[in-house]
Amino acid sequence: MLTVDALKDYGANTQEGLGRCFNNEAFYLRLVGMGLADKNFDALRSALDAGDAKAAFEAAHALKGSIGNLALTPIYEPVSQLTELLRGQSGPVDAGDLPDQIFSALDKARSLL
Numbered sequence: 418m419l420t421v422d423a424l425k426d427y428g429a430n431t432q433e434g435l436g437r438c439f440n441n442e443a444f445y446l447r448l449v450g451m452g453l454a455d456k457n458f459d460a461l462r463s464a465l466d467a468g469d470a471k472a473a474f475e476a477a478h479a480l481k482g483s484i485g486n487l488a489l490t491p492i493y494e495p496v497s498q499l500t501e502l503l504r505g506q507s508g509p510v511d512a513g514d515l516p517d518q519i520f521s522a523l524d525k526a527r528s529l530l
Contacts (some may be wrong), residue, residue: 418530419529421446424489434449434486434487437486445487449489455484457476457480458480458519460472460476461473461476465512470509473512478500481500485497491522492522496519502515
C-alpha cells in the first residue's frame with residue numbers, strides 16, 4: 418500500500434509534493450498513483466528504442482512536469498537530465514544510462530503501490 422512514509426523512504430520530497438496538494442495526503446497519493454501510470458513512460462521507452470529524439474523529448478518533457486510536481490525525485494532527476502540532453506536533438510542520441518535510471522526508479526516506485 419502506498420504511503421507518504423514509503424514515498425519518503427523511496428527518496429521522494431513528500432513535504433514538497435504534499436504542499437502542492439494543499440497537504441491533502443489522500444489527494445497526493447492518488448496523484449502519485451496516476452503519475453506512475455502515465456502513458457508517457459511507454460512513449461518515452463518506445464521513442465528511445467526507435468531512436469526518435471523528438472518524440473523522446475516530448476515524452477520526457479511531459480514527465481518532467483508531472484513527476485516534478487509530485488516531487489518524485491528518484492525519477493525526476495534522470496528525466497530532467499534526459500529532457501535537457503534531448504532538447505533540440507533531431508537524430509538518435511546516446512542517452513547513456515539515464516533510461517535505465519528512469520525505468521529502475523519507476524519500477525521501484527510502482528512496487529510501492
